[in-house]
Amino acid sequence: MxxxxxxxxxxxxxxxxxxxxxxxxxxxxxxxxxxxxxxxxxxxxxVLEHPTVELLREVGLGERLDREGMAHEGVSLRFDGEEHRIDFADLTGRGIVVYxxxxxxxxxxxxxxxxxxxxxxxxxxxxxxxxxxxxxxxxxxxxxxxxxxxxxxxxxxxxxxxxxxTAHDRQYPFAWLGILAKAAPTQDELVYAHHERGFALYSMRSPEITRLYLQVPVDTDADDWSDARIWDELHERLGTEINEGPLLEKGVTGMRSFVTExxxxxxxxxxxxxxxxxxxxxxxxxxxxxxxxxxxxxxxxxxxxxxxxxxxxxxxxxxxxxxxxxxxxxxxxxxxxxxDPAADAFDRRLQLSQLRQTVSSRAAATTLAENYVGLPHGSV
Structure with a gap:
């Protein structure tokens, strides 16, 4: 051929x-x-960035995306027991689509x-x-x-x-334990939670399916986590209402950055x-x-x-x-x-300072929002 x-x-x-x-x-x-x-x-x-969604529509692939995708105009950062919304629409005039x-x-x-x-x-x-x-x-x-x-x-x-x-590689000292649950989302947008026990993420795939993640050690075996243990830990770290349901998928994903040049x-x-x-x-x-x-x-x-x-x-x-x-x-x-399991009290206070700056400064929040919704193709 x-x-x-x-x-x-x-x-x-x-x-x-x-x-x-x-x-x-x-x-x-x-x-x-x-x-x-x-x-x-x-x-x-x-998560589909704004430029990704525009491209898919432009080339005739937007019909089911527009019908079934979940448009979001922001995300929330949760830390110190409080939730802070980053309003993409207000900061950038754009949003994302969960599809x-x-x-x-x-x-x-x-x-x-x-x-x-x-x-x-x-x-x-x-x-x-x-x-x-x-x-x-x-x-x-x-x-x-x-x-x-x-x-x-x-x-x-x-x-x-x-x-x-040339390979540029960085592996992180933690992983994500992710689940896909047959449970209706209780949140309209993604929630990123910083917690002393580890990070957690609340997301969704459809009006009936929830996608959630927990930070875990890199050597974690998903089978060591019972459903009840997962739900208890999610409730603790997210500190928000969660619908529980049967797990459709459970697995551990390593965290790395890698670039080939x-x-x-x-x-x-x-x-x-x-x-x-x-x-x-x-x-x-x-x-x-x-x-x-x-x-x-x-x-x-x-x-x-x-x-x-x-x-x-x-x-x-x-x-x-x-x-x-x-x-x-x-x-x-x-x-x-x-x-970070190796971080000390100084490091953790730096993290909280960065989080507070991000949610209290419009300039800092805009930087997060611009990158999250996607910089225009050809602009970087």
């Missing part, structure tokens, strides 16, 4: 890139190791297949070769020759190993989690992936249709400016809200 763009990975980055390219008359093939059922049910991020990553993926798969797009699931044995000359993606049962290859196959995929790179080698381009990871505190992961492929779609269009390499030559630097802004914001949120 031959195509113009071979895409490894059918997550939001790979699927959206394929969709954007198709609208410009550029052929692509998407290869995914997992089954369609798996990728459509894989629960991940749920699960798996829902974005469902919409993209449906759109690609309806347009005759070539998306192949359960493709095994993928390896990428000759990325500096005539790229080819080998897989069990065949090969795909391409003008360019895009690695959108996540942190554990095969693509990043094909790019000579550069995001390109020859005719291979990395996008999304294949190139960078952020701690989930700032809700940036999926949004960064979408920002990557928006830049990449423009760059590949001018390269393949006009022979202009300006965009692809600048791809890595352009994306990394936004990546490092998101890394800083995510680190700042994480450091301000979590209880």
């Amino acid at each position: 031959r195509t113009q763009v071979g895409i490894v990975g059918a997550g939001p980055a790979g699927l959206l890139l394929s969709h954007l390219l198709a609208r410009r008359g550029i052929e692509s093939v998407v290869l995914e190791a997992r089954s369609r059922e798996y990728v459509e049910k894989r629960v991940r991020a749920g 699960g990553q798996q829902e974005v993926v469902k919409d993209l798969i449906a759109a690609r297949l309806a347009d005759g797009g070539d998306v192949r699931f359960e493709v095994s044995g993928v390896r990428i070769e000759d990325v500096t000359s005539d790229p080819v993606i080998h897989f069990d049962g065949g090969e795909l020759r391409c003008d360019v290859v895009v690695g959108a196959d996540g942190f554990h995929g095969v693509s990043r190993a094909c790019v000579p790179h 550069p995001m390109r080698h020859g005719k291979l381009f990395l996008a999304g989690d294949a190139a960078h990871i952020v701690p989930p505190t700032g809700a940036k992961g999926m949004n960064l992936a979408i920002a990557d492929v928006r830049v990449l779609a423009d760059a590949l269009t001018t390269h393949l249709q006009d022979g202009d390499d300006t965009g692809i030559d600048g791809y890595s630097d352009t994306c990394l400016r936004r990546v490092w802004r998101a890394e800083h914001f995510s680190w700042w949120m994480t450091s301000m809200l979590h209880t």
Whole structure:
């Protein structure tokens, strides 16, 4: 087989890139190791920045998002027994939408297949070769020759190993124990709680499903936490009304920051989690992936249709400016809200001082709000 763009990975980055390219008359093939059922049910991020929502609407993917997504105009920070709302609408004139990553993926798969797009699931044995000359993606049962290859196959995929790179890595001394519960949300917006026993987050996925997190040690086994223990700890740390319900999912997620530089080698381009990871505190992961492929779609269009390499030559630097802004914001949120097991009383008083400044200063609150709702694409 031959195509113009071979895409490894059918997550939001790979699927959206394929969709954007198709609208410009550029052929692509998407290869995914997992089954369609798996990728459509894989629960991940749920916060869509304002620029992400605008882009999805612009390219014809807003119908179910607008019908089922939950628009939020702020978040709350809770500490010292009090809750403080950061009003995004007032501070920035914009907001966010809570709409699960798996829902974005469902919409993209449906759109690609309806347009005759070539998306192949359960493709095994993928390896990428000759990325500096005539790229080819080998897989069990065949090969795909391409003008360019895009690695959108996540942190554990095969693509990043094909790019000579410098890795910037920071692992945090705590993790998140997350649950998905069949319980109607009692809050209209997300609540971030700083507590002496550890951080907690109240969020939601739909009017019937609640998503909640607890800070736990990195070596935590989710099976050691009974449902009753989880609910008791959430009540303690959040200090607010919570509906309890049967758990649909329970798991532990490590916290890390990771950046690959550069995001390109020859005719291979990395996008999304294949190139960078952020701690989930700032809700940036999926949004960064979408920002990557928006830049990449423009760059590949001018390269393949006009022979202009300006965009692809600048791809890595352009994306990394936004990546490092998101890394800083995510680190700042994480450091301000979590209880570091190695921190002393001095450190904890610094955290409380930062929290008080953030909720009492309009300038500080605006900085949080601007970063949270998403800086305009192309502005960083």
